[in-house]
Amino acid sequence: MSTLPNRLNRAVGILLWAAGLAVGVMLASTSTRSLSNLAAWVGAIAIADLIRVPSPSGGRISLVGGAGLVGVVLVESIPTLAAVFMLGLVVSRLVAALWSDDSRGSDLSRTLAGLGILVLVEVVDAWMLEAFRWDGQWVELAVILIAGLLWFVADAFVRMLGAFGLGGASIRFIWLLALEDWPIMVSLFASAGLFALAQPIIGWWAIPMALVPYAISHVSFTLLAGTRRTYGQMIRALSKLPEVAGLSPEGHAAATAMLASNMARGMGMRPDDVTQLEYAALLHDIGRITVEDPADEPDTADLARWGAEIIRQAPYLERVAGFVEQHDAPYRRPGEADDAQVGIEARIIKVAGAYDRAHRIHEMEPVEALEVLHRRTAYDYDPAVVARLRAVLRRSGRLTA
Amino acid sequence: MNPSTRSRGLVAGIYGGAALALLAVLGTQTTFPFRWEWLVFGAAFGVFQSLAVEVNDRLLASPTVMIVMTAAVVFGRDSAAIGAATIVLFGAVTPLDIRERRWFQPVVNAGQLVLSAAIAGAVIALALPSGDLATADIGRVALGAGVGAVLYSAANLSLVTLAVRTVFRKRNLKPWSRMRSLVPSMALMGILGGLLGTTYLLVGPATLPLLFAVFLVGHLAMRAVSQLRVAHESTLGGFIKALEAKDLYTKGHTERVAYFSQITAEEMGFRGDALDRVRVAALIHDIGKLAVPRTLIRKKGPLSQDEYSLMQDHAHLVEDILHEVEFLAPMVEIASGHHSRFDGGGYGGSGHRRGEPPVLESRILAVADAFDAMTSTRSYRLALTQEYAIAELRRSAGSQFDPDCVEAFVRALAATGERYGSPSLADETEARQRAEGVYVA
Numbered sequence: 001m002s003t004l005p006n007r008l009n010r011a012v013g014i015l016l017w018a019a020g021l022a023v024g025v026m027l028a029s030t031s032t033r034s035l036s037n038l039a040a041w042v043g044a045i046a047i048a049d050l051i052r053v054p055s056p057s058g059g060r061i062s063l064v065g066g067a068g069l070v071g072v073v074l075v076e077s078i079p080t081l082a083a084v085f086m087l088g089l090v091v092s093r094l095v096a097a098l099w100s101d102d103s104r105g106s107d108l109s110r111t112l113a114g115l116g117i118l119v120l121v122e123v124v125d126a127w128m129l130e131a132f133r134w135d136g137q138w139v140e141l142a143v144i145l146i147a148g149l150l151w152f153v154a155d156a157f158v159r160m161l162g163a164f165g166l167g168g169a170s171i172r173f174i175w176l177l178a179l180e181d182w183p184i185m186v187s188l189f190a191s192a193g194l195f196a197l198a199q200p201i202i203g204w205w206a207i208p209m210a211l212v213p214y215a216i217s218h219v220s221f222t223l224l225a226g227t228r229r230t231y232g233q234m235i236r237a238l239s240k241l242p243e244v245a246g247l248s249p250e251g252h253a254a255a256t257a258m259l260a261s262n263m264a265r266g267m268g269m270r271p272d273d274v275t276q277l278e279y280a281a282l283l284h285d286i287g288r289i290t291v292e293d294p295a296d297e298p299d300t301a302d303l304a305r306w307g308a309e310i311i312r313q314a315p316y317l318e319r320v321a322g323f324v325e326q327h328d329a330p331y332r333r334p335g336e337a338d339d340a341q342v343g344i345e346a347r348i349i350k351v352a353g354a355y356d357r358a359h360r361i362h363e364m365e366p367v368e369a370l371e372v373l374h375r376r377t378a379y380d381y382d383p384a385v386v387a388r389l390r391a392v393l394r395r396s397g398r399l400t401a
Numbered sequence: 402m403n404p405s406t407r408s409r410g411l412v413a414g415i416y417g418g419a420a421l422a423l424l425a426v427l428g429t430q431t432t433f434p435f436r437w438e439w440l441v442f443g444a445a446f447g448v449f450q451s452l453a454v455e456v457n458d459r460l461l462a463s464p465t466v467m468i469v470m471t472a473a474v475v476f477g478r479d480s481a482a483i484g485a486a487t488i489v490l491f492g493a494v495t496p497l498d499i500r501e502r503r504w505f506q507p508v509v510n511a512g513q514l515v516l517s518a519a520i521a522g523a524v525i526a527l528a529l530p531s532g533d534l535a536t537a538d539i540g541r542v543a544l545g546a547g548v549g550a551v552l553y554s555a556a557n558l559s560l561v562t563l564a565v566r567t568v569f570r571k572r573n574l575k576p577w578s579r580m581r582s583l584v585p586s587m588a589l590m591g592i593l594g595g596l597l598g599t600t601y602l603l604v605g606p607a608t609l610p611l612l613f614a615v616f617l618v619g620h621l622a623m624r625a626v627s628q629l630r631v632a633h634e635s636t637l638g639g640f641i642k643a644l645e646a647k648d649l650y651t652k653g654h655t656e657r658v659a660y661f662s663q664i665t666a667e668e669m670g671f672r673g674d675a676l677d678r679v680r681v682a683a684l685i686h687d688i689g690k691l692a693v694p695r696t697l698i699r700k701k702g703p704l705s706q707d708e709y710s711l712m713q714d715h716a717h718l719v720e721d722i723l724h725e726v727e728f729l730a731p732m733v734e735i736a737s738g739h740h741s742r743f744d745g746g747g748y749g750g751s752g753h754r755r756g757e758p759p760v761l762e763s764r765i766l767a768v769a770d771a772f773d774a775m776t777s778t779r780s781y782r783l784a785l786t787q788e789y790a791i792a793e794l795r796r797s798a799g800s801q802f803d804p805d806c807v808e809a810f811v812r813a814l815a816a817t818g819e820r821y822g823s824p825s826l827a828d829e830t831e832a833r834q835r836a837e838g839v840y841v842a
Contacts, residue, residue, distance in 0.1 A: 137607035217619030313639030
C-alpha cells in the first residue's frame with residue numbers, strides 16, 4: 001500500500017542516490033589511483049556500511065564511519081575520498097535493496113553529514129601539513145581523534161533533527177540517547193585509527209591486528225544488547241504474574257508502563273532513568289500477588305510496600321523498588337507546598353496507573369478518566385504530571401479535545 | 402595453629418619463594434627494562450586485572466594475557482622474561498585485599514602471576530630476533546605469542562587450582578575441562594598481543610592509546626554483559642524467593658531443587674552454559690504455582706478434579722508468558738517436562754513428549770524435585786528421611802525416573818556429605834503413615 005507521499009519520498013530518494021552515483025563516478029574518473037584500487041575502497045566502504053552493530057541506545061550503527069576514517073588517513077586526495085565514499089554507499093544501498101532489507105544501508109542525511117565531516121577533516125589535515133609541515137604518528141593520532149569526535153557529534157545531531165517531533169520525545173531525551181552510543185564510536189574509530197596508522201608500515205598484518213580487537217568489542221556489544229533485551233522481557237513476564245492469577249486487570253502493567261515511559265520521554269528524562277521507570281511501572285502492582293483471595297481489596301499503601309519488598313529481593317532493582325514503594329504516596333500533604341521525598345518517577349507511575357485503572361476497570365472514556373485525576377490534583381496527582389499525561393494522550397490520538 | 406592457617410602459610414611460602422628466586426635469577430642473568438613503557442603496561446595490566454570478570458563463554462578471556470604478550474615483545478629479547486614477570490605484580494593486589502587486610506591472596510597471586518608470566522616471556526624471547534625487528538619477523542613473533550599465551554594461562558590456572566585445592570580442600574575443582582575450551586581464545590589473545598607488540602615497535606607509541614581504548618570499551622561491555630547475566634538469575638531467583646516466602650510449605654523448595662539439579666548435572670558432566678540452563682530451569686520449574694490462587698496451594702488433602710485442572714491451566718499460562726523471554730525459552734521447556742515420567746507417562750507442557758522420556762535436563766529436574774518433595778514437610782505430611790527418599794527414587798528408577806539421573810544424584814549428594822529430611826526413624830514411620838493415608842484418599 002504505497003500512498004502518494006510515500007511514492008514521492010521514494011522517487012526523491014532514488015533521484016538522490018542516482019545523483020550520488022553520477023557525482024561519484026565523475027569524481028572517481030579524475031583520480032590517479034588504479035581502477036582495482038578504487039574498486040577495493042568502494043567495496044570496503046560498502047561492506048562496512050552493511051555491517052551493523054547493536055548500540056546501547058537501542059538502534060543499530062553501521063561501521064561506515066570507521067571505513068571513512070581509514071580513508072581520511074590513507075587517501076590523500078579529497079575528490080577520490082568523496083568518490084569512493086559515495087560509490088560505496090550507493091553499492092551498499094543497492095545490495096540492501098536486493099536483499100529487500102531496509103534496515104541495512106545508511107540513511108542519506110546521516111551519511112551526507114558524515115561525508116561533510118570527512119572532507120572537513122581531510123582539508124584541515126592537508127592544511128596542517130602544508131602550513132606547518134606537521135606530520136608523523138602523533139599528528140595522525142590527533143586527526144583520528146578529532147575526526148571521530150566530530151563524526152560522533154554530527155551523527156548525534158542529525159539523529160536529533162531526524163527524530164524531532166516524532167513520538168513526543170523531547171529534544172533533550174533524543175540527544176542524550178544519541179550520546180549513549182559513545183562506546184561503540186570509541187571502539188570503531190580507535191580500531192580504524194590503528195589500521196590506518198599501521199597499514200602503510202606493516203602491510204596486511206594490519207587487518208587481523210585492527211579487526212580482531214574490534215570484532216571482540218562487536219561481539220560484546222551484540223551480547224550486551226541481547227542481554228538487555230531479554231532482561232526487559234523478563235521484567236515484562238514477571239509483571240504479568242498478578243494478571244494471570246486474576247488479581248489485577250489484564251494488560252494493566254504493560255499499559256501503565258507504556259504511558260509512564262512516554263510521559264518521561266516527553267519530559268526529557270535521561271534514557272537510563274526512563275528504563276528504570278518503565279520497569280517500576282511494569283512492576284507497580286506486583287504486590288498484589290501476595291493477596292490470598294481475588295475478592296479481597298487490601299490497602300493500596302500495603303500493596304505498594306509488599307511490592308517493593310518483593311522487588312528488593314532482586315539486587316539490581318533497588319531503585320525500581322524505591323519507585324514502587326513511593327508510588328502510592330500523595331505528592332503533597334496538607335500544609336506543605338510539595339513533598340520532595342516523593343520523586344518524579346513515583347508521581348508518574350501514580351498518575352499513569354490511576355488513569356489506566358479508571359479506563360480499564362471502570363471503563364471510563366479518556367476524557368472522563370483524565371477529569372477524575374484532575375479533580376484529585378490537590379494531594380494525589382501532581383498537576384504537572386497530569387498535564388503531561390494529557391499531552392501524551394492527545395499525541396496518540398486518544399484525546400481529541 | 403589450625404591446619405588451614407598452616408597450609409596457607411605453606412602455599413604462600415612456596416609460591417612467594419619460588420617467584421622471588423626466579424626474579425633473582427632473571428635479575429642477574431638478563432636486563433631489566435628500565436623504560437617508561439614498563440610503567441604503562443604494568444598500569445594497564447593492573448587496571449584490566451581489577452576489571453576481570455568471570456564468564457563461562459569461551460570468547461571472553463580477559464585482555465590481561467594480551468597485555469603480557471605485547472609488553473614482552475616491546476621489551477625485546479633480553480628483557481622479555483623479566484619484564485613480563487614484573488609488570489604482572491601490578492595486578493597481584495586487589496582493592497578487596499587491601500580493604501580486608503588479606504595477605505594470603507596477594508602473595509599467592511603474585512607468586513603464580515610471576516611464574517606464569519616468566520614462562521610466557523621466555524617463549525617470546527625465543528621468538529624474537531636478536532637484532533632489530535623487521536616486518537618479516539611478524540609471523541614468527543605472533544605465533545610465539547600465541548604459544549606463550551596458552552602456556553601462561555595453563556600455568557596460571559593450574560597454580561591457582563593447586564593453591565585452592567590445598568587450602569580450601571575443594572577436591573572437585575576440575576580446571577582442565579575448562580582449560581580445553583579456553584585454549585582457542587587464549588591463543589587468539591596471545592597472537593593479537595604479539596601483533597600489537599610488533600606494531601608498536603614498527604609504527605610507534607601513538608598506537609598505544611588507540612589500543613587501550615578498544616580493549617577498555619570492549620571489556621567494559623563484556624563486564625556489563627556478565628553483570629546483567631547475574632542480574633537475570635538473581636532477579637528471577639529473588640522474585641521467586643519473595644513469592645515463596647508467602648507460602649510456608651514450599652519455602653526454600655525452589656532454591657534446594659536448583660541446588661540438587663546443579664550438583665546432579667555437574668556429576669553428569671554438564672558445564673558452563675549447559676549447567677546454567679539446568680539451574681535456571683530449576684528456578685522457574687514451579688513458577689506456575691505463584692499465579693495459582695493461594696487457597697488452592699495451601700489446601701490440606703487432595704484436590705478435586707476441577708481444582709487440579711485449574712492448577713494445571715495456570716502452570717500452562719505462566720509457561721506461555723515465560724516463553725516470550727528469549728533466554729528463558731529453553732529453560733521453560735526443560736521445566737515444563739519435570740512432571741513427565743521416564744517411561745513417557747505423566748503430564749507437562751511443551752517439554753512433555755507423550756510416550757517418550759523428556760529431555761535429560763527435565764529428567765534431572767524430576768529427580769531433584771521428587772527428592773526435595775519427599776524430604777521436606779508438606780501440608781499433607783511430615784518430611785521423610787533421606788534414606789527412605791533415596792530408596793523410593795531407586796524403586797521408581799526406570800519407570801518414573803531415569804536410573805542414570807537417580808544414581809548421579811545419589812553420588813553427588815554423597816560427595817557433599819549433606820543430609821536432608823527427617824533425622825529419626827520414629828518420624829519416618831509417622832510420616833509414611835501420613836503419606837499413605839493421603840495417597841489412599
